[in-house]
Amino acid sequence: MSGEIAQAFAKAKARGEGVLVAYAMAGDPDLPRSVDVFAALVEGGADILEIGVAFSDPIADGPVIQGASERALKAGSTLKRVLDEVVPEVRKRCPQTPLVIMTYVNVIMALGEERFAKLARERGVSGAILPDLPPEESAGLRATFDAAGVDLIPLCAPTTPKARAEAIARDGRGFVYCVSVAGVTGMRAELPPDLSQRLDLVRKASPVPVVAGFGISTAEQARTLSAHADGVVVGSALVRAAHADGPGAAKTLCADIKRGLKR
Amino acid sequence: MTTETTVGRFGRYGGRYVPETLVPALLELEEAYAKASADPSFGEEVARVLKEFVGRPTTLTPARRLTEAWGGAHVWLKREDLAHTGAHKINNTVGQVLLARRMGKKRIIAETGAGQHGVATATACALFGLPCEVYMGALDVERQSLNVFRMRALGAVVKPVESGSRTLKDAMNEAMRTWVSQVSDTHYVIGSAAGPHPYPTIVRDFQSVIGKELRTQAQAAFGKLPDAIIACVGGGSNAIGVLHPFIGDKDVRLVGVEAGGHGLNTKQHGASLTLGTEGVLHGSRSLVLQDEDGQIQEAHSISAGLDYPGVGPELAHLAKTGRMEVRTATDDEALAAFYEVARTEGILPALETSHAFARGRELARDLGKGKYLVINCSGRGDKDVATISARGVPPPVGVKS
Ligand SMILES: Cc1ncc(COP(=O)(O)O)c(C=O)c1O
Numbered sequence: 001m002s003g004e005i006a007q008a009f010a011k012a013k014a015r016g017e018g019v020l021v022a023y024a025m026a027g028d029p030d031l032p033r034s035v036d037v038f039a040a041l042v043e044g045g046a047d048i049l050e051i052g053v054a055f056s057d058p059i060a061d062g063p064v065i066q067g068a069s070e071r072a073l074k075a076g077s078t079l080k081r082v083l084d085e086v087v088p089e090v091r092k093r094c095p096q097t098p099l100v101i102m103t104y105v106n107v108i109m110a111l112g113e114e115r116f117a118k119l120a121r122e123r124g125v126s127g128a129i130l131p132d133l134p135p136e137e138s139a140g141l142r143a144t145f146d147a148a149g150v151d152l153i154p155l156c157a158p159t160t161p162k163a164r165a166e167a168i169a170r171d172g173r174g175f176v177y178c179v180s181v182a183g184v185t186g187m188r189a190e191l192p193p194d195l196s197q198r199l200d201l202v203r204k205a206s207p208v209p210v211v212a213g214f215g216i217s218t219a220e221q222a223r224t225l226s227a228h229a230d231g232v233v234v235g236s237a238l239v240r241a242a243h244a245d246g247p248g249a250a251k252t253l254c255a256d257i258k259r260g261l262k263r
Numbered sequence: 264m265t266t267e268t269t270v271g272r273f274g275r276y277g278g279r280y281v282p283e284t285l286v287p288a289l290l291e292l293e294e295a296y297a298k299a300s301a302d303p304s305f306g307e308e309v310a311r312v313l314k315e316f317v318g319r320p321t322t323l324t325p326a327r328r329l330t331e332a333w334g335g336a337h338v339w340l341k342r343e344d345l346a347h348t349g350a351h352k353i354n355n356t357v358g359q360v361l362l363a364r365r366m367g368k369k370r371i372i373a374e375t376g377a378g379q380h381g382v383a384t385a386t387a388c389a390l391f392g393l394p395c396e397v398y399m400g401a402l403d404v405e406r407q408s409l410n411v412f413r414m415r416a417l418g419a420v421v422k423p424v425e426s427g428s429r430t431l432k433d434a435m436n437e438a439m440r441t442w443v444s445q446v447s448d449t450h451y452v453i454g455s456a457a458g459p460h461p462y463p464t465i466v467r468d469f470q471s472v473i474g475k476e477l478r479t480q481a482q483a484a485f486g487k488l489p490d491a492i493i494a495c496v497g498g499g500s501n502a503i504g505v506l507h508p509f510i511g512d513k514d515v516r517l518v519g520v521e522a523g524g525h526g527l528n529t530k531q532h533g534a535s536l537t538l539g540t541e542g543v544l545h546g547s548r549s550l551v552l553q554d555e556d557g558q559i560q561e562a563h564s565i566s567a568g569l570d571y572p573g574v575g576p577e578l579a580h581l582a583k584t585g586r587m588e589v590r591t592a593t594d595d596e597a598l599a600a601f602y603e604v605a606r607t608e609g610i611l612p613a614l615e616t617s618h619a620f621a622r623g624r625e626l627a628r629d630l631g632k633g634k635y636l637v638i639n640c641s642g643r644g645d646k647d648v649a650t651i652s653a654r655g656v657p658p659p660v661g662v663k664s
């Protein structure tokens with residue numbers, strides 16, 4: 001079922017590009033206008049959309065995405081409403097772009113794991129990223145998602161030991177999300193020097209594509225990383241641009257980073 | 264006796280729901296703790312510091328006038344308020360900071376609600392010469408100014424947290440975020456028996472010194488185990504500490520008292536065992552106050568230490584299996600209990616502790632004469648005097664209002 005994600009990577013590869021996974025928060029500044037942001041990201045060149053669903057206690061997120069979560073919650077964003085009101089609209093406007101939900105495990109549990117998987121698949125969601133669900137806790141949910149045809153995308157961290165990273169990669173679904181910095185989401189001027197080695201290692205072990213995320217905000221960073229990864233995830237920089245200057249600004253930033261991903 | 268069903272799980276509760284970045288550190292901590300626990304010299308060192316510095320064992324005090332006033336069971340108090348820094352929190356911070364030092368960690372971070380855990384962490388760090396940073400909700404910084412001063416005096420950096428409800432849960436989020444960025448050389452001292460595995464186990468073990476002492480002291484004082492033990496429940500560390508050694512003693516009633524805040528029907532309370540639903544907060548699966556969309560609700564309590572929308576997984580398990588009875592006390596009941604204890608026993612209990620006292624009368628009567636009730640006096644009330652006096656002090660004893 002993860003056909004869509006695999007296809008997006010294959011298409012980008014055929015064009016000689018790394019994949020741009022673009023993150024924005026559903027419901028920021030409100031539900032309908034966040035659809036405009038997602039559409040703008042795709043116009044700017046995003047290959048996969050990561051749809052953030054707000055959680056009140058986002059321990060993996062830095063100030064930019066925390067702020068977006070607070071705005072989204074104030075605007076009444078919930079997982080149910082995102083699946084009902086945001087995902088179908090984004091699908092309509094960007095029918096070729098795989099959609100991945102990013103949220104915290106409690107939000108999924110509250111809706112019900114099976115119910116989420118079924119609804120997500122029906123509405124056209126290809127995968128999910130849950131930053132507070134490490135491999136030890138994910139077996140049950142992954143089986144549920146597998147059965148419904150939704151990829152539970154695993155994360156690998158800079159602190160993950162080699163053997164553990166390889167095990168995470170071997171069992172990947174959709175793609176492997178390599179967290180580039182030991183820290184929370186947010187832009188960084190510098191990325192760790194050993195990141196490329198880490199990406200090479202994970203890529204060697206993984207049957208699915210590997211992307212780097214956290215801290216990436218410039219075309220230059222994207223260019224450096226795309227030699228070692230199949231793509232990059234950009235979140236905080238896009239959220240900040242959309243919040244400060246509207247969808248157009250996020251689109252421009254996408255296009256800029258996308259240029260860095262051309263090989 | 265353990266209620267751990269599989270490693271890190273208490274029935275359905277517990278686990279390790281954290282970013283992958285932290286998992287290796289939690290595995291390292293688990294292993295280091297297992298090694299330390301198996302090493303008699305570590306246990307001896309902890310015991311020595313508890314004796315020489317903390318002032319353990321804390322006394323078991325007969326509450327003769329309360330016993331008379333309540334007209335039921337004999338009431339005794341386990342006096343954690345007499346431990347150095349004024350609360351049970353120090354039992355855990357001494358243990359964890361010693362463990363961190365063994366692990367070669369260079370700095371310590373912690374979260375705090377009432378400030379007691381922050382003070383206790385800052386104290387242990389001062390004692391062992393480690394830099395310390397304490398995350399505290401901005402609202403709590405305002406209402407616990409004495410403890411903010413104490414932490415600073417002890418050399419700690421206090422970091423006010425402005426996000427969310429600006430209370431304990433947000434302080435814990437921020438401490439976790441900081442830990443994710445500095446995990447290689449930093450130990451995070453969690454202050455309650457909550458958080459991801461192995462914290463609920465580690466904190467419970469260090470706090471169990473309370474219940475272990477109580478077993479011996481009860482035998483000496485009244486020749487048998489207590490008939491009931493009552494403790495307040497925020498995250499649950501003082502409760503699990505005093506109750507855990509008695510889990511296997513079926514004749515000992517175990518009672519936890521949560522913050523009823525403005526009332527259970529008002530949504531302004533901290534009663535996660537009573538009204539919470541299963542969820543994941545701060546790294547473990549437990550009972551949490553949340554809405555139907557899985558958003559964590561803001562808790563409310565007059566006492567900053569009970570103002571938390573979650574609870575440790577082991578207490579959730581004990582509550583769900585019925586081994587622990589769960590009660591609540593409102594803000595007003597806690598305040599009334601504060602003055603009752605102050606004026607009948609000459610003790611100013613912490614507002615957290617006052618919740619346990621607030622349910623003491625019914626429990627004492629329910630048990631009846633000739634039985635023994637122990638109330639865990641988790642801490643002293645000095646930190647709360649600003650909050651309490653702002654509501655006006657009742658007239659002196661013997662003076663008609
Ligand atoms: C005196 C006192 N009692 C109780 C508590 C509640 O915490 P726990 O439930 O972990 O014992 C606190 C927390 O700060 C406290 O300071």
